[in-house]
Amino acid sequence: MTSLADLISAKLLAQAAFWFTVGVTLTGSLLAVIPKNIVHNVMGLALAMFGVTGIYLYLGSQFVAMMQLLIYVGAICVTYIFAIMLSPPLMLELPKRRKAKLFSALVVSGVAFIAMSLMILRFQWQPLSSPPRDWAIKTLGQQMLTRYFLVFELISLLLAIAIIGAILIAGLGRDRE
């Protein structure tokens, strides 16, 4: 009796999973940009971030993938939803977008994509014969607290300043009212 594993090889399955993830990412990106309703845009962004998480897992970096899920889907998208729902005017119906604006945006992004992909395809990439497979969290943490310690501290400072600044900006406007 033939089992399912005989019919579908593991390699084929992995390939299918990869292209499925790519499809989820691209669908999410398009959904984040095209619909007119802002809430749909945020949902599309969350879907795209799920897809990117899958791509990072596929590249073999579990820690960065989990951080992607936690920060983008868990924090940033939820913050957007909060901002939209706490201020009802942000859910106002938007006017129709102008055709000229749409067309010029399409031209600019299309030209940028064609240029970038030509550059990627023309360049002679020289992949390493033995790429580093040491993607453990331990190495990452040690590097971050030794070699990249200054940047790590600066990012913490930046986040603290950003929180204080956000509170100040949003709070001061209320006083003036």
Place this chain on the structure above:
Amino acid sequence: MESLLSYLILGALMFCIGIFGLLQHNSLIGMLIATELILNGASMNFMAFNMFLTPDPTVGQIFTLFIMGVAAAEAAIALSIIIAVYRRFKEIRVDGVSEMKG
């Protein structure tokens, strides 16, 4: 699938979808969402380079983590600015907020 090119093309595609959204969207929050897509396209490139091109095992991942931190700070600041702008102008369309246009 296990090649550098597919990741790079995917990153470029996300980047360009982000540029498209940034240019055509009418509301400030929509533009902010498109900015997140642009940042993600860039960090996808960093991850792919780290996987396939550098002998150093961590530099691309650490750069991606820092991009995430900067994106979080940017989202917090930009959302509060958008809320302040709404209070001032009663308007979130980019065409309506043009007091400094001159």
